[in-house]
Amino acid sequence: MKTRLVELLVSTCDGQFIARYSENGLAELNFPSVGRASPRAVKPIGVPTTIRRWHNATAAALKAVLAGRTAKTLPPLDWSDKTEFQKSVWRALRKIRPGQTKSYGEIARAIGKPKAVRAVGGACGANPIPVLVPCHRVLAANGKIGGFSGGLNRKRELLAREGVKFLAP
DNA sequence: CTCCGCCTACCAA
């Protein structure tokens, strides 16, 4: 169950990401939008202690991944109201280490649905917590970069920082 | 039910 989300910003070398928390954990992470931050984002005061702790973890993890390193700890992720299929895909994504990649087909096989390749792409596109749930580490079967809802340039950049080589689209 | 998508394997040039 997810009602009102608490919005907090994370300032990084790439701009201000917006993190949204439910009572269960981090529910969404948005890439910095062109322009200024969401006016709805609040400062980390008057925020429940639990959420502040989660946010500290989010901020540290985000900066680590943006630098091409492994996130030591993640806050709890709120995937309630998501489908089982999506959750299974995202769980599989979390097992891919920085610098490693898998193809959509490999993810499909990993979750026991070898033919749901395209649907895996759909779940990646619906990932509400990019970067921390590393959908950018999924490439097309031919070694090409594949797609990315956050914009291919971001995917290229994230992969480059992890030292990953890929073929042109 | 229909339509669409961060895919793939396959076939024709």
Next chain:
DNA sequence: TTGGTAGGCGGAG
């Protein structure tokens, strides 16, 4: 190699 494409599946409306 490159380009076109049918198959397959989950999600949204």
